[in-house]
Amino acid sequence: MNIRKTVKKIAALVAGTTMLGATIMGAAADLSDYPAPFVTNGVFDGKIVVGASAATSDVVGAIDIAASLQAEATSTQEISIPGIAGMASVTGDAAEFKTGSDIVRIGESIGDVKQTFTHNDLDALASGVFDTGESSTPVKQYLKFGNTTASVVYEQNGDDEVMDYLKFDDGSFMFEYHMEFTEGAVSDIGTGGALDDLESEVITLLGAPFTIVDATVDGSELDLSMLGGEVADTLRDGETKTYTIDGKDYEVTAVFISSSSPESAKLSVNGMLTKELEEGETDVLGADVTIGVQEILTNQREGIVEFYLGANKLEIRDSDFTNGAYAEETVKVGGERIDNAWLDLKATNTTDELTLNYIKYKVAADDDYWIPPGKGLKEFLDEPESMITDTWDVLYAGLMKSSVTTIEFNSVSDHSYKLEFENYNGDVYDFPLLTNKDGTYKYGDDDDDLLFIEPYSRTPTGGDNDTFVSDDDYFVVSDGAVDINSDTAVVNVMRYKSISTGDSTVTFEDLAADVVVVSFTGTPGAGASGELIVAGASHTFWVGGVGTGQEDYALAIDLDGDGGINSKKVLLVTRGGGIIDLGTQTFTGANNCTGGGCNPDVALTANTVINISTPIDNFDESTDAGTTWLSVAITNITAGNEIDLDVTEPSLYEWHEDEDYDRGMTSYGVFVEEYNPSGTEANEAIIEYPLAQRGGQAFVVAGTVSVQEGTAAGGGSVTTEVVNPIAVGLAVLDTDAPALGSKNMIMVGGPCVNTVAAELMGNPEVCTEGFTPGKAVIKLYTAQNALLVAGYSAQDTLGASYVLSDYEDYDLTGTEVEVVVTSLRDIDVNPVS
Incomplete structure (x- = not known):
């Protein structure tokens, strides 16, 4: 039994916890200028001040703040490369098929130049940890192109248009995707082969989060069903919320939630009713929106439905998970079976437990695809769903520019x-x-x-x-x-x-x-x-x-x-x-x-x-x-x-x-x-x-990217992100701090433990004056070029430090916000008017 998961579900039902993947209408969307003025033009300028008598947790909070500031202390730099062709650069989460000086020669397979992309190349392939409650295992992702024949060509396409293309040949594999659970994802085998410890867990594929809604084993056959989408949220029975996806508003209402077995829900999107949906089911409304139900929770008084808007359902089945071999197995995306899809799910099992080792997936082209400059593979596929998610693509930027x-x-x-x-x-x-x-x-x-x-x-x-x-x-x-x-x-x-x-x-x-x-x-x-x-x-x-x-x-x-x-x-x-x-x-x-x-x-x-x-x-x-x-x-x-x-x-x-x-x-x-x-x-x-070899430039991209062409010259330039290291001396004790107002400063800890914070607040007679147990403040003192991060207790201060470190996840508006620290896992931020 996964106790952690059960507690999480109960908390969701009682408290109505909401997970948002898009903008809720009416909520403030603008952010403060933080980390400015502490990071300007990619360079840190300031001090983090910790009290000499402060608790250790204040130091921990200061370290987290410093780490987040270092992550922001970067700048882009254009580097000139003399004597080579001008190269295009791609801004965003992107990695080029290029290894050292080895470029994609015309006629050369892109996989011959770079076979494998990892988390070192793309954020979308980030490593992580998958915790089933029965086990916790590191997760690694890879995109592989070693078996593809895709190459840059100059020829005539199917429409008799002559130019350079990135060509994928009919029948050849276009890519391979691997997800490895390095220590194995373990689940008990329940009634009917249900893998309950895998269900409701979130797994990120190519930058897109999916929730496993159904997992079963039957002999040597393994089936996994997952749901992902643009918005993941919960609604109570009768509740309505509005979401914005790609500039369009969607009003979603939980029309009713049934506690009858099996539990089901009926939803409305912009006035269009779904069919009655059970857990793991989806419905397509109109031409542009899919909604799917992940989980339904009910009690005697009410129900709550967890759903995805813009849902993407992925179903994979391996008829023999023991052989560790690719086969043309069942892979469905959005309910449609993918042609030419090859799958390998590797797992081991006993009578009461299964360990999932990896997921491997590859797709063969079912036609010749010529990708012109500035376009991506997905646009030309008969089944773009075969790329599993719409978060990534293979982009052809064209030939290098050369005089x-x-x-x-x-x-x-x-x-x-x-x-x-x-x-x-x-x-x-x-x-x-x-x-x-x-x-x-x-x-x-x-x-x-x-x-x-x-x-x-x-x-x-x-x-x-x-x-x-x-x-x-x-x-x-x-x-x-x-x-x-x-x-x-x-x-x-x-x-x-x-x-x-x-x-x-x-x-x-x-x-x-x-x-x-x-x-x-x-x-x-x-x-x-x-x-x-x-x-x-x-x-x-x-x-x-x-x-x-x-x-x-x-x-x-x-x-x-x-x-x-x-x-x-x-x-x-x-x-x-x-x-x-x-x-x-x-x-x-x-x-x-x-x-x-x-x-x-x-x-x-x-x-x-x-x-x-x-x-x-x-x-x-x-x-x-x-x-x-x-x-x-x-x-x-x-x-x-x-x-x-x-x-x-x-x-x-x-x-x-x-x-x-x-x-x-x-x-x-x-x-x-x-x-x-x-x-x-x-x-x-x-x-x-x-005047220099003119090769092709192909990239694996994820999310939103922009392409800048190289210049037509004997040389070129590339834009790179440079980390500007923060010098030693970033953090100081209050006893060694510079004069207040002389430098940008972040004070961690309140007047009771930090003398500079006390000076900033006017040296109150009672050092806890203005503070409430279980709460903290993040307050900007513009005149003093100072930011105060302080709470009533050491835990409250640490909670506020967590918020500032993950500032992009919170609405830090105005000059002051209140941080409610119920626990370090349960933190809320409220604006202060």
Whole structure:
């Protein structure tokens, strides 16, 4: 038998104890400014004064007050994070799928980044204690996402809308919820398998309180029924109260309460009558309100009904609580069975006692769900009740904001392409890439070539057979060796403009800067050479002669600045670290380059694939190496000497706002848009390469939250709550206190035990003057910057300290309130007019 529970029920019946979950009309709703002025802008300023001769309980009260003030001594701080994408922040009870620097990469499961959320992450998962009267056990809650395939994607949803989403796949588990009773919740097994010690106990699931209204065991089957809601209160027979939920008033009347077995009640909500309800039953009135009866108590004179308004009934059943395994068991919310729900109730039992160890619950998606930025999972579920309560959600805040650099493949009519990109230093280059004009498919334009590969590995002699850059040709140089993991090389696109043999100079043009005139020494065709300095790197060039198959005064150039010509390919490096591989370039007489110089081979293959990749070190995780490629295939169309392109990777989707555009995104967050004009013009592509990895941001949220977008910059900021520690010396004895009025002070204890309190009250001759047994006061003395917390007895003072510590639970209005301390478990607060 649970004596504590029985006493509680009797007290409720006799005294009409009321538990409120919403605003009762007519009651004062405004609060005082406390903890101001003792905490201002998140910083404590003041002293707590305790009498040197005070009882120990005064010290206990002061400690509680100090603890509550420390909890309020916090402030928000915006922390700048240089060199990363701007991140959204969520204010409220929220936790992000993020572990250290590991973010949710596009295409990555959110559970791979963060599998489990606990009380350390969310207040809604707070730990607690569950006391059945037979036992008391700590309770822990977890939300788990290790088995979900939910990921951030950039694709087309079921309505053909192309954008980024948090996607939950049909058939995959969306989440798991665990509640563990670490030492076991114990109940006697009564008549008919009733677990009386579990019934009427309150259990908090995901931040929402539920009362167990029915609990039974039958063999290895365990059934639990619970009621929760917006308002929990009690009404006497015929009594009426008004409640406000989400701005709407609900007038509830207990029309009658029947003591006949089984006990029942009939209620009215805004004039609508419920059916006759027994304990644990609910009724839906109209379209927006559910009411449920938790408990009915009657005696010979009257009855009282404990009910929930906005009720949520949860029923769970495990047909075998001994096997510790998930099964598709019965889970009902609001009387409706949840599809694809899996449940595991684990318990042990004897003939007369059952111990509940844990509740585990998970739900599989019954369709593909695409969650757009700013939205939550619950809104898109066919059965939002499957999330058990409406107190929590999985929110997708969208992609991180990042500045970008653009890479453009622009068509020239239907026969050529130009490439535009921004190098590591921010210099923008726009140059001929490929052409098929007049049926000659090659790098460059129809008149001049583009060189980005050194054709051989040897030291040039300056002879004609060594040269490969002719007059007006374009060539690419870098300040060091470049491979797919070199993201800091400075790459420049140059042009060989002219030569003056009279003064031994060569003129080069940096396409993003100025013309450069460079001297050379020696005789052209016989070892003449010079040094071209670009971006601080030296590139040796050799000058060829005249009258051979190669154009007059062609050059051989060290493209990568390593001091020689070694068959190196120069890769383009963009701002932000993107690597552009222009493809394969071959030469006539490859390696030997005999027979009149090294001419770029014009016989390119039908498809030239240009790859854009991201170095491994730029990812949040090194395991992502090689997973992000963007491939542009440029095709030689022999009929009509045309050219075209197609982005083959990543997957592109027709944009829902204009069918001429296809869009996609790599796992690094590189956005690509391909333009497919309806006429005969060649396709074009524009690529936005982020300056930092652009991942997705998903949060588990509870209650009311707000989302602040990150800024579109190379860096971002996050807002965090900072605890401002209260310095040592917070509490002082009255004998050491500063002068009254010189500092904000909270006096704990009255004039009999606290000399500063006595001074504050004018040093009354009788120290108990104005105090009544069983009562205390909390009084603000504005002129003295002081707050008095004092009672007739030490217990009364401690009761008032409890009230001040939990000030948010009480109406502390005006400058003074009376605290009635019947016991430390039975405290009331009354305003003083």
